[in-house]
Amino acid sequence: MLKRLAELRKSKKWSLQYIADRLGIAKSTYAGYESGYREPSLESIKKLADLLETSVDFLLERSDDPIFNPKEEKIKISHPLELTDVNSWVTTELTVDGKIMSLDELQQFIAFVRAKREIERKGI
Amino acid sequence: MLKRLAELRKSKKWSLQYIADRLGIAKSTYAGYESGYREPSLESIKKLADLLETSVDFLLERSDDPIFNPKEEKIKISHPLELTDVNSWVTTELTVDGKIMSLDELQQFIAFVRAKREIERKGI
DNA sequence: AGAAATATACGCATTTTGCGAACTTTAGAT
DNA sequence: ATCTAAAGTTCGCAAAATGCGTATATTTCT
Numbered sequence: 521m522l523k524r525l526a527e528l529r530k531s532k533k534w535s536l537q538y539i540a541d542r543l544g545i546a547k548s549t550y551a552g553y554e555s556g557y558r559e560p561s562l563e564s565i566k567k568l569a570d571l572l573e574t575s576v577d578f579l580l581e582r583s584d585d586p587i588f589n590p591k592e593e594k595i596k597i598s599h600p601l602e603l604t605d606v607n608s609w610v611t612t613e614l615t616v617d618g619k620i621m622s623l624d625e626l627q628q629f630i631a632f633v634r635a636k637r638e639i640e641r642k643g644i
Numbered sequence: 645m646l647k648r649l650a651e652l653r654k655s656k657k658w659s660l661q662y663i664a665d666r667l668g669i670a671k672s673t674y675a676g677y678e679s680g681y682r683e684p685s686l687e688s689i690k691k692l693a694d695l696l697e698t699s700v701d702f703l704l705e706r707s708d709d710p711i712f713n714p715k716e717e718k719i720k721i722s723h724p725l726e727l728t729d730v731n732s733w734v735t736t737e738l739t740v741d742g743k744i745m746s747l748d749e750l751q752q753f754i755a756f757v758r759a760k761r762e763i764e765r766k767g768i
Numbered sequence: 769a770g771a772a773a774t775a776t777a778c779g780c781a782t783t784t785t786g787c788g789a790a791c792t793t794t795a796g797a798t
Numbered sequence: 799a800t801c802t803a804a805a806g807t808t809c810g811c812a813a814a815a816t817g818c819g820t821a822t823a824t825t826t827c828t
Contacts, residue, residue, distance in 0.1 A: 535805060546787050562683050566704055576700045580690055632756050670818050
């Protein structure tokens with residue numbers, strides 16, 4: 521049951537018919553998705569996420585953030601006391617031995633940590 | 645065709661059989677997903693994203709970021725409520741991909757940065 | 769080369785889908 | 799309050815897609 525489809529649709533004040541038309545499917549078909557009577561194909565759920573401007577993960581309740589930001593990799597360091605800007609690049613610096621790390625270094629650092637954890641997880 | 649399933653699976657050096665077993669489906673069924681011969685159900689693709697530690701959007705090529713972080717940023721520095729160890733050079737917690745770095749990891753990280761900078765300074 | 773593991777292809781029984789039509793409910797106008 | 803059109807719900811059925819097992823092909827070992 522994809523309750524989030526209904527939530528988003530209603531928040532936008534759209535009708536079943538409207539979404540069905542936009543997707544090119546029958547009204548009853550789309551209604552089935554919301555009620556859980558039917559499941560959309562992968563292609564359809566992608567179109568729905570596009571139309572509703574959210575992520576598939578949100579529609580499937582795998583994420584609770586309705587905002588989908590398909591931007592490229594974003595690195596963010598945030599201070600807890602500061603207001604966090606979702607799209608800002610760096611809001612504070614990370615220093616090692618008193619020297620500020622560059623973006624390049626941060627990217628390498630992330631790669632390093634990921635690789636290290638991967639190795640630890642599955643050996644060698 | 646969910647080529648990213650194959651990419652992630654191979655990067656983890658897993659066999660078709662292994663993933664099929666983890667998902668509780670037949671090997672031929674899972675193979676169909678990778679080849680595009682079949683489509684996984686929404687439930688199955690969620691399980692696959694869980695298993696492969698990524699987002700459904702990435703698997704569906706709706707996002708190019710393989711890292712799935714429902715809420716956390718990739719790097720985050722936060723001040724712990726209590727400073728337990730006075731002598732610790734760490735006064736904040738550092739998280740990568742939402743996972744707090746251990747002291748061990750932080751030490752390795754510092755070593756990594758120092759070594760990298762040393763190499764850059766002297767060449768090779 | 770041979771064995772074992774891994775990957776790919778396919779037939780078929782079963783399940784699931786999408787559609788249209790019928791039906792019920794809601795919202796707006798008079 | 800009544801009427802009416804739009805919105806929402808339910809359901810049968812033909813058509814399509816799924817999953818499994820089996821067979822075949824390929825790779826990876828020794």
